[in-house]
Amino acid sequence: MAEKIDQTQVKKVAKLSRLQLTDADVEEFTGQLSAILDYMEKLNELDTTNVEPLAHCLPITNVLREDCVKESLGTEKTLANAPQRDGDFFKVPKILDDSSGA
C-alpha cells in the first residue's frame, strides 16, 4: 500500500508536472492530495487478482487509413497562436549552456 503524500513528494510531483508552486500551494495541495489519496485506498478493498485492466471501452483495435498526402495547416496558421515567433519558427530561450561546449 502506498504512503500518504508529504511535502517533499508534492514538490517532486510539481517538478515532474512542470508547475512552479509557491510554499503556500505546496502546503495546501499536500493536505488536499493526502485526503484524496486516502479515499483512493478504498480500491484496495477489491481483489483484482485475475482482472484485466480496461483502458477504454471501444469495440475497435487498430485504426488505419490510406497512406496518402493530404493538405496540412501550413506555416502561418500553425504559428498564428505562438506567444513568440522568429520568422517561420517558434521562439524559445536558449536550451544549451554555452559552457558545455555543445
Added chain:
Amino acid sequence: MQNELLNMNCKELRDQIAAGRIKSVAATETVFQSIEKNEPVLGAYISTLKEEALARAGEIDNKIAAGGSVGKLAGVPIAIKDNMCTTFGATTCASKILENFHSPYNATVVEKLLAADAVIIGKTNMDEFAMGSSTENSGLKKTVNPWDSTRVPGGSSGGSAAAVATRLCFAALGSDTGGSIRQPASFCGVVGLKPTYGRVSRFGLVAYGSSLDQIGPLSKTVADSALMMNVIAGHDPADSTSVDEAIAPVCNYLEKLDEPVEKLKIAIVPQFNAGAENQVQKSIADAIDMYKKLGADIIEINMPHLDYAIAAYYIIATAEASSNLARYDGVHYGHRTENPQDYIEVYSKSRAEAFGKEVKRRIMLGTYALSSGYYDAYYLKALKVRNLIRGDFTSAFEKCDCIIMPVSPTTAFKLGEKINDPLTMYLSDIYTIAANLAGIPAISIPCGFDKDNLPIGLQILAPAFAEEKLLRIARMYEKETDWHTKTPPII
C-alpha cells in the same frame, strides 16, 4: 410573444423558419434580447457572437427565400461549450492559458452544426478544462443557477445548461467526462444526453480525459436532444476513437421517438440510491411509479462495484489529464510567462501563472498516479476496477433495457459551499461517473422540484449504442409529465 418564440422546440422553430413563417434573423435577435436582459446576472456565456450569428441567420433566410433546401437545424440559434474549437471567436476552455487562443480549425461537431444550417450564437462558460462539478472553476467568469442565483448551475457544462434553461439559446452542446452534461442539466431543469463513447466525434474538443470525454446535447426537450443527435452522431475519420457505423449504425433518433418501448424492463439499484437526499429519492420513486403505470417491469439489482467508481474515475481521469495538459508549454500557443530565467521556466512559470487551482490539483494527482513506484498501486488498479464496473453493467443489461437512478445526490448547492474541499466536490459525482467508465449512454431529464423549487433530474442509463431506445424511454416519461415545461423565475 417573445417567450412563446423562445419556448419553441428546435424542430418547430426550424420548420417555421424553413417555411418562411419566422425569420432566422428575428429568432436570433430575440435570443440576443434575452441574452442582453439576463446575462448580467446569469453569466452563461464566455463570448457571444452577435454579428456573425445575425449575418449567418440572414444568409439562411435568403437561402430559404430563394427556394433553396435547408438543413435539420436551419436558422436555429445554438450555443456551444467553450472547449469546442471554432475558427470564429476564441476557444478558451475557461482557462487563462487559452484566453486568447483562436483555433485554426473547427471541431467536427461545429462543422456538422454549420452543415445543418444552425446559427452558432456563442461559447458557454464551464469549469476550466471541464474539470469540476459547479462551473466555479472557470478561470474567466462566474455562472449562477437560473433557479436561484445564490447556487451553482452544476458543471462542468454549467453555462450550456443555464443558457438552455433561461432560453438564451434553443439548444446547446456540452461535453461529459464524469457527468458534465447530465449534472448541470439536472441542476438547471433541462434535458442532457451523454452519448456512448465513440458515437460523436471528439475531433476539436479540447481533451481532458480522453478515454471518457464525450460530446452531447443539452436541450429543453427529449425531442430536441434526439434532433441534435441526428446532426452530430456518426463516424469521423479525424477521430480514431469514433466508431465505425458498420459496427454500430447511427439511427434517425426522432423517427420513432413517440413510440413507447414495449415490454420495457427497468432495473433499479436500491442500495446505491439510498445515498441521495430524501427529496431526490422521492422524485425518483415517483418516476419509477410512473413507468410502472405505463406498463414497465421494475426489477431490483445489485451492482457491487459502483461504490468504487469515484475512486477509479479520479485516478484514471487525472492520469489522462496530466498527459493531455502537457501540451500547454508556453511555446506553441497559449499564455507564456514574461522574462523566464531558462527554458524550464517557460513551462513551469507559464503553467503556474495561467492554470487554476483545480487544474493544477488534477495534473498533480494524475502525475503522481502515473509516477514510478505508484503506477501499479493507483493507475493499474483503477483500470482493473474499471473493468469490474463495466462488468456490473454488462450483467445488468442482460436482465433489463435500462437502469434508473438519480443524477446527483442533491439539488443545486450553494456557490462557494464545496469549492475549498475538492474531495467533497468529487463525491457529488457518485451517480454520473460510472456511465463514463463503462462508455455507455445516459440521459438526465427533469423529474420534479425540491422544497426550495430547485429542479431534480432523473437519470436513465442504457447499453452502448442504444441511444435510440434510451431517448424513447425518456420520452415515455416526458410525455406524461410537465416538469420540462417549467421555466426559472429569472425569465
